[in-house]
Amino acid sequence: MVFSSAIFVTLFLPLTLIGYLGVDPKRRNTMLLVASLIFYYWGAGAHILVLFWVVGVTYVAGRSVRTRSSAGRWFVIAATIAPLIWFKYAAFAVEIATSPMRWLGVNGVALDERILPVGISFFTFQALSYVLDIERGDAEPLDGLRDYMLYIALFPQLIAGPIVRFAEIRSQLHERRVTAENLSAGAARFAWGLAKKVVIADSVAPIADVVFAGAGGASSLAVWIGVVAYTVQIYFDFSGYSDMAIGLGQMLGFEFPENFARPYAATSITDFWRRWHITLSSWFRDYVYIPLGGSRGGRRREYGNLGAVFVLTALWHGAAFTFLVWGAIHGIWLIVERVTGLRRRTGWQIPRRALTLVVVMVAWVFFRAADLSTAGAMVVTMFTFRSGDLDPTLIAALTPAGLAALAIGVASFSLPGSWVTGQRIAGRAGADDDRTERRRAMTQLATTSSTLGVSLIFIASNDLSPFLYFQF
Amino acid sequence: MSRPRTTAIHRYRLATFAVAIGLMLAPWIATLFGVGASSVENRAPSPFPELSAGALGTPSTFGAITEYVEDRTPLRREAAEALGEFAIATGWSMNPGVFFGPDDHLILAEDFELSCDADAPLDELTDALRTWDRAAAESGREWLLLVAPDKGAVLTSLLDGRAARAAECGDRHRATLRQHLAQSGGVLDLWGPLTDRPDADISASYYAHDSHWTFTTGSLVAEHLVDRFAPGVWTPHSVQPDDWQLVLLGDVAARVGVDRAVPVETLHAVRTGVTTTRTQEDVGGTRPVRSYRSVGSGSLVTGRTVVIHDSMMNFAEGQLAPFFAAIDFIHWDDLEAADAMDRIRHADRVVLEIVERSLYPALRDRLLVEPFVKDFEVALRAPSNP
Numbered sequence: 105m106v107f108s109s110a111i112f113v114t115l116f117l118p119l120t121l122i123g124y125l126g127v128d129p130k131r132r133n134t135m136l137l138v139a140s141l142i143f144y145y146w147g148a149g150a151h152i153l154v155l156f157w158v159v160g161v162t163y164v165a166g167r168s169v170r171t172r173s174s175a176g177r178w179f180v181i182a183a184t185i186a187p188l189i190w191f192k193y194a195a196f197a198v199e200i201a202t203s204p205m206r207w208l209g210v211n212g213v214a215l216d217e218r219i220l221p222v223g224i225s226f227f228t229f230q231a232l233s234y235v236l237d238i239e240r241g242d243a244e245p246l247d248g249l250r251d252y253m254l255y256i257a258l259f260p261q262l263i264a265g266p267i268v269r270f271a272e273i274r275s276q277l278h279e280r281r282v283t284a285e286n287l288s289a290g291a292a293r294f295a296w297g298l299a300k301k302v303v304i305a306d307s308v309a310p311i312a313d314v315v316f317a318g319a320g321g322a323s324s325l326a327v328w329i330g331v332v333a334y335t336v337q338i339y340f341d342f343s344g345y346s347d348m349a350i351g352l353g354q355m356l357g358f359e360f361p362e363n364f365a366r367p368y369a370a371t372s373i374t375d376f377w378r379r380w381h382i383t384l385s386s387w388f389r390d391y392v393y394i395p396l397g398g399s400r401g402g403r404r405r406e407y408g409n410l411g412a413v414f415v416l417t418a419l420w421h422g423a424a425f426t427f428l429v430w431g432a433i434h435g436i437w438l439i440v441e442r443v444t445g446l447r448r449r450t451g452w453q454i455p456r457r458a459l460t461l462v463v464v465m466v467a468w469v470f471f472r473a474a475d476l477s478t479a480g481a482m483v484v485t486m487f488t489f490r491s492g493d494l495d496p497t498l499i500a501a502l503t504p505a506g507l508a509a510l511a512i513g514v515a516s517f518s519l520p521g522s523w524v525t526g527q528r529i530a531g532r533a534g535a536d537d538d539r540t541e542r543r544r545a546m547t548q549l550a551t552t553s554s555t556l557g558v559s560l561i562f563i564a565s566n567d568l569s570p571f572l573y574f575q576f
Numbered sequence: 577m578s579r580p581r582t583t584a585i586h587r588y589r590l591a592t593f594a595v596a597i598g599l600m601l602a603p604w605i606a607t608l609f610g611v612g613a614s615s616v617e618n619r620a621p622s623p624f625p626e627l628s629a630g631a632l633g634t635p636s637t638f639g640a641i642t643e644y645v646e647d648r649t650p651l652r653r654e655a656a657e658a659l660g661e662f663a664i665a666t667g668w669s670m671n672p673g674v675f676f677g678p679d680d681h682l683i684l685a686e687d688f689e690l691s692c693d694a695d696a697p698l699d700e701l702t703d704a705l706r707t708w709d710r711a712a713a714e715s716g717r718e719w720l721l722l723v724a725p726d727k728g729a730v731l732t733s734l735l736d737g738r739a740a741r742a743a744e745c746g747d748r749h750r751a752t753l754r755q756h757l758a759q760s761g762g763v764l765d766l767w768g769p770l771t772d773r774p775d776a777d778i779s780a781s782y783y784a785h786d787s788h789w790t791f792t793t794g795s796l797v798a799e800h801l802v803d804r805f806a807p808g809v810w811t812p813h814s815v816q817p818d819d820w821q822l823v824l825l826g827d828v829a830a831r832v833g834v835d836r837a838v839p840v841e842t843l844h845a846v847r848t849g850v851t852t853t854r855t856q857e858d859v860g861g862t863r864p865v866r867s868y869r870s871v872g873s874g875s876l877v878t879g880r881t882v883v884i885h886d887s888m889m890n891f892a893e894g895q896l897a898p899f900f901a902a903i904d905f906i907h908w909d910d911l912e913a914a915d916a917m918d919r920i921r922h923a924d925r926v927v928l929e930i931v932e933r934s935l936y937p938a939l940r941d942r943l944l945v946e947p948f949v950k951d952f953e954v955a956l957r958a959p960s961n962p
Binding site for chain 1: 584585586588589590591592593595596597599600601602603604632633634635636637638642645646649651652655656658659660663667668669670671672673675685688689692738741742743744745746833
């Protein structure tokens with residue numbers, strides 16, 4: 105069940121919210137856990153057993169943290185990430201391991217790709233943060249399995265983040281308030297995120313799809329259009345989902361961390377990773393980079409640590425060489441910025457933003473393309489300025505609505521620095537005079553009505569089968 | 577600690593949440609006011625899946641339940657219709673599958689996309705056409721390939737903006753296609769007759785919200801077909817309007833979610849001194865085979881004629897049939913069910929009609945590949961056995 109599906113928006117969510125507000129506050133965690141497990145089971149089926157395994161292993165590990173040896177620590181980590189490795193990386197690892205045999209013309213062993221349990225990368229990392237936070241003394245273990253399972257399975261952030269660290273949310277599992285302010289701000293944030301996903305991201309998606317399928321034409325213009333479309337799509341899709349998650353959490357009384365801060369306004373790749381998927385990059389920083397030594401131990405060590413983090417970041421996104429190249433571009437550029445001192449430079453803001461954006465877009469080509477050769481050919485086309493007509497399929501995908509969505513997306517890259525729209529609408533800016541609050545409350549009512557109404561129309565119409573024509 | 581807020585602010589906040597819940601539940605609230613589930617285009621509503629222990633472990637079961645619920649969710653059709661009407665009213669197409677053209681014409685993107693096929697096996701097509709020409713000549717049989725021009729191809733001189741740019745590639749390739757087709761004697765080129773006309777006639781040759789040509793254009797097609805087989809037999813005054821109207825559900829409009837069910841005048845030919853009878857045979861395919869037999873003192877295209885066709889022919893069938901002594905219409909989807917090759921072996925004349933946008937994929941997956949390419953040659957070459 106995804107947030108932008110009709111069944112979620114018109115049934116699961118309103119009924120869950122009504123039920124949540126209707127039950128005795130003492131029973132809200134139980135109610136929320138049941139709803140979250142239904143949510144997950146609906147999309148994952150028997151893979152829910154993987155969720156239970158990860159919850160079980162890390163819960164027991166959290167309880168026994170002070171009596172555990174170093175070997176026990178690694179056993180817990182291995183047992184926690186074992187399903188992730190099996191489902192996500194086993195086939196890729198076998199492919200790599202047997203590639204020398206294939207080069208020699210010998211048929212190697214191959215593993216079929218597995219159907220990935222939904223959200224496994226997210227909940228595995230959350231579960232690890234529980235064990236590691238307790239181990240470091242940043243948080244006390246939870247007494248009850250119910251609340252721990254709720255932390256891992258909480259439906260707003262279960263399948264696509266943000267990755268909520270245990271220390272950030274522990275107290276909220278027991279003490280949180282559902283206020284009119286939270287309900288209103290959360291609803292507004294959810295509606296905003298839904299519109300970002302179904303109105304903007306889904307409108308530009310066909311443009312990117314055509315170009316990455318190789319059907320847009322052979323010109324540089326066609327490839328640039330597709331890459332810009334994908335740059336808009338992935339941001340509005342993912343940040344829209346994060347907005348929805350944060351808004352849902354707010355309606356339920358939780359405060360989730362922000363996951364995006366205008367990433368395409370970054371002035372360096374270092375800056376980009378402070379703004380893009382913030383909860384993942386900070387997770388790697390705090391649980392991998394710093395424990396490995398961070399920038400302590402000399403430059404060579406620092407760069408090695410950065411390289412390790414970006415290999416892991418790439419693999420976290422997917423088991424494929426294309427993701428590794430994407431990670432390598434970011435990792436290498438990050439090191440270049442450190443070597444040259446670019447990351448500390450000020451001034452030349454616009455050229456630096458433009459350069460960063462180009463690097464990010466080139467990297468997106470590898471992130472999105474089906475294979476390395478396709479990605480390589482696209483990047484070459486981008487920078488060799490080939491002329492040629494746009495293919496009719498691309499012209500068809502460039503609908504007025506798609507172009508408008510693309511223009512809105514591109515314009516959003518250059519918004520003023522203080523303008524993080526989702527947060528502004530949700531009212532976290534902290535103004536506290538009644539007049540401002542009243543205006544904000546009215547704005548929330550207006551934006552929620554309009555964005556949610558339009559999004560629901562988009563969702564409903566997208567579900568309809570469009571193939572009547574072929575039945576003649 | 578935050579200051580207590582005024583009642584107005586509190587009310588706005590509660591209203592925001594209430595509006596959100598209300599909008600989300602709107603489809604179900606609508607049922608209280610008698611609004612039923614919207615019809616699902618093109619298929620029956622999904623059934624509820626069978627629930628077994630095994631099925632409950634697979635996500636597809638819940639996918640099926642989701643589809644079951646969504647198929648029965650009210651207001652979906654209305655939502656799609658609202659969006660489609662907005663798109664048509666503003667010219668802001670949201671559907672990559674549909675272009676907005678002149679005079680309220682909606683045009684399928686496939687009209688432009690499929691005709692822009694630089695790798696189309698046109699040399700192979702020419703070879704096949706020549707082979708079929710020879711096979712038909714050996715048996716003394718007539719045959720004809722009729723490529724029905726797409727709306728996008730015929731309206732091309734009237735297009736502007738995005739649609740005009742999308743049409744450019746297909747226009748270039750069409751010229752090449754026509755050159756290849758012209759190398760065969762068994763091809764009827766209709767692009768010329770349909771486009772060498774005043775703009776108003778070009779615009780009126782297809783229904784605005786549908787991909788098909790009109791019954792009037794169907795008459796023009798019938799005239800060219802009859803002239804090809806029996807010059808002088810066609811009599812334009814024989815074409816008359818029916819005393820009933822067809823409610824044509826615009827297929828392209830349906831693609832943008834809009835219900836454009838428009839009554840249109842239908843035409844058929846009534847010939848003085850000719851009596852035509854129509855029978856249909858259910859062959860267990862997608863459509864029955866329609867057979868027309870005409871007798872009388874008027875001139876007729878003699879012998880047996882078989883027409884393999886798609887939906888474009890539906891708009892010419894009634895005008896065409898009374899000019900043939902015996903003519904059978906078989907849809908492409910029913911070749912096997914109707915044992916079409918056997919009927920061709922017993923026919924004196926064969927017409928293959930295919931719409932332009934279907935030609936390109938058909939070259940690769942039907943016309944130029946086994947079994948059709950060989951079976952058709954064999955059937956054309958077989959001695960006619962009435």
